[in-house]
Amino acid sequence: MNLLEGSVGVEDLVLLEPLEQEPLLKNLQLRYESKEIYTYIGNVLISVNPYQQLPIYGPEFIAKYQDYTFYELKPHIYALANVAYQSLRDRDRDQCILITGESGAGKTEASKLVMSYVAAVCGKGEQVNSVKEQLLQSNPVLEAFGNAKTIRNNNSSRFGKYMDVEFDFKGSPLGGVITNYLLEKSRVVKQLKGERNFHIFYQLLAGADAHLLTALKLERDTSGYAYLNQKVSRVDGMDDAANFKAVQSAMTVIGFSEEEIQRVLEVTALVLKLGNVELADEFQANGVSASSIRDGKGVQEIGEMVGLNSEELEKALCSRTMKTAKEKVVTALNVIQAQYARDALAKNIYSRLFNWIVNRINESIKVGVGEKKKVMGVLDIYGFEILEDNSFEQFVINYCNEKLQQVFIEMTLKEEQEEYEREGIPWTKVDYFDNGIICNLIEHNQRGILAMLDEECLRPGVVSDSTFLAKLNQLFSKHDHYESKVTQNAQRQYDHTMGLSCFRICHYAGKVTYNVNSFIDKNNDLLFRDLSQAMWKAQHPLLRSLFPEGDPKQASLKRPPTAGAQFKSSVATLMKNLYSKNPNYIRCIKPNEHQQRGQFSWDLVAIQTQYLGLLENVRVRRAGYAYRQRYEPFLERYRLLSRSTWPRWNGGDREGVEKVLGDLNLSSEVAFGKTKIFIRSPRTLFFLEEQRRLRLQQLATLIQKVYRGWRCRTHYQLMRKSQILISSWFRGTMQKQRYEKMKASAVLIQAFVRGWKARKNYRKYFRSGAALTLANFIYMSMTQKFLLGLKNNLPSTNILDRTWPAAPYRYFHTANQELQKLFYHWKCKRFRDRLSLKQVEILKEKLCASELFKDKKASYPQSVPIPFHGDYIGLQGNPKLQKLKGGAEGPILMAETVKKVNRGNGKTSSRTLLLTKGHVILIDTKSSQARTVIALDNVAGVSVTSFKDGLFSLHLSEISSVGSKGDFLLVSEHLIELLTKMYQAVLDATQKQLPVTVTEKWCAVRGQWPVFPVGPPSC
């Protein structure tokens, strides 16, 4: 961003052309008129009091300045505060913010803006917020008790304030310490025309409720109080009543108890009431003037309020006890002296109360010991003052400002130039006014004004302000910066601005004429012991604690240090403190004397710019280098910007820095000193910072990347390991379970087998076998019984008897049947075995008959019981017939009378049939002549009907002679026997089975025989 772009004038006076006083002022004026009140000289901020509220503050702007670097936005007090805070937080450097300028130039406002900025950007959290609140709320309390309306400033700080805010390593506030410098206590009793006493008095009267006022024995009307300027009781734009409430609540926030607040207000009221104690002349008998209290009521009330005997107070106010080694002398005070004593008491009470309040606040905001902290100090001290009548107070105030200017010179101009020389940087010296000589004039330990004053205060003999002045005149008659009527040359004899009792010091900011009146007194700052003792006697705990020296036991004859010496030493401490920190300057400029907005008083600003040395500041700044640092920390901070120096650098610090800057092409922007690197432009530094920020981001990303990778990898490996472990366990467990199952099964099977084997062997011994044994036994006995029963009850052995006893139980049924069959077979066999051969023959024949005709021929059953006789014709008694049989063929097998059916007519004729082993012979019954002889091997077959008749057909083979006539149709009464015997004879004779056909329909074949159906015989 270009600094000149869109800016009014130049935002940084370093860029001013030409570099002269006039353009500088013009630039400030131009900017001021455009409401651009801030301007830089490098890192120094110039602030011109706008005397109006500008819309450039608040959270929005704070956020904006927090995010940008110094030169990226318009000059602003927030930018400076940001640089200081960041340097504190990030570089661990203690900071101090020096706010200087005349009274009314805007120092206090600036310090508040800085504080509010820091409070807004530093850490957050309940604890931190409460610390912040306490720090911020200390302001209204201190302003109420320490600020007052002056001609120059309606809210002028009448004390110097240096506040150290302490932070932890993260940049969160931990607490702080406030140091106050020399309250302008003379204001308590007397104010200049147009000015007011401290705000708190007006606030108390306006803001306290009736109840509180009564308790404090006060009236609301300010005109009733001698210490309050009657003319100005109100300030425009200031609401005293509301401010009082704010002060009360701020005190509560800081941690004041209700009682403490009450006590503080009581002491404040006491001061007001003390002012109303009127003293009157009183003449004593010895003619010495004395004094007394005119109206006892006021003292009475004070006594009641703080628990003090009013007479004692009166005594303390109107007399003085002098103590010598031997005796105590009480002297009366005249009115003037008594009034002085009263005022001294009021001033002392008030200033001690103020100190007490500061200490009380410090107690609340203090940081515990041992915590490592960084410090940011904000100095808001009373500005350089030139009044019409300047007294001791102005003298010390201006001395303080002189010292601050010296800090500025030392740290920016002198130190800087000296450093260039030390470091061997080519340099053209810039002349500037070094105010060291003025500081010396005032503070020199032996020959300084303050030392002289102290000497005068301590010196025995008659001491007065004029002896002091004489001393100064004598000592500094030749001093360039000291002037007085006496030391003056002729020209100054007529200078009416300088009285006889005055001396003048040519301060860096202008000449100031001081009136030495009461210098001694104010420096002594002594309170009559009677008064402090009286105060100590009060029952009021706070008041009492303010006067510890009033305790007779504590009383010491040692003089307390003088006000001047105290101030000098506290300024010295302050300076030491400031030198140890990194300074940040805010130089406040007052644009006009009238607190008017928009008014730019050229002359007034010109004087201020002159004595502030702004022009010299710009010159040094321009010629010099904005930033320097020792090589080592610089390299440490920026080495990450070069590959050569990051991550490791083994060379020297200076070489490292050269490398880094060379890599960034910044070598022309810098100068290399002996121990330090000098950077010309802040922009280079900001560039470096920006590069560093980016690089840090990269590195952070790299670290994150590596870390995340590592984390994921280890996580993955862990998961993988776990997975393997789990699966191995799982598999193991599975296999184990399987094995266990198999083992258990094998064992089970083994057990079963073994058990089964064992049971088999031992079954008999088992009780469970008993049932079977019993059952078997019963079964056996039943079987036995059954069989024995059967044996005894066997049916007859007659083979025709098929009876058989039934089985007594069903399960014997099959066995019974078998036994029946066996028995029957046995019966038959026995029957057969007993048969004679003949019977066997007969039965064989019967059997043959049965095979041929059973179930075929209806007449068969009738034939079964009839024995085969064979001879039905009485062959034995018939020799004729016996002859016929031929003899050779053995006995006649069958002899019977048959009927021969005539094939021609169907008529029957009786014939005797003889069957021999070889022939069938048909014999005429009557003639006993053989009619037909048929050889058995000519018989081809026999046919019979299935009916009961005795008809049969004898088929002859065609080749035989007999057969040619056709078959014989015969009727026999013993057909079955005949055919059976014929069958057997044929079989025996020819070894052939004679075909015997049993049919229902048959006919005789061949011949002339008519075929007729054969039906059941009707005859």
Ligand SMILES: Nc1ncnc2c1ncn2[C@@H]1O[C@H](COP(=O)(O)OP(=O)(O)O)[C@@H](O)[C@H]1O
């Ligand atoms: N930045 C500012 N914005 C607005 N008004 C300001 C500013 N700075 C100072 N003032 C005005 O100027 C007055 C005096 O400022 P102050 O800081 O009290 O001066 P100093 O402390 O230097 O004596 C304030 O009361 C306020 O009205």
Ligand SMILES: [Mg+2]
């Ligand atoms: Mg101030």
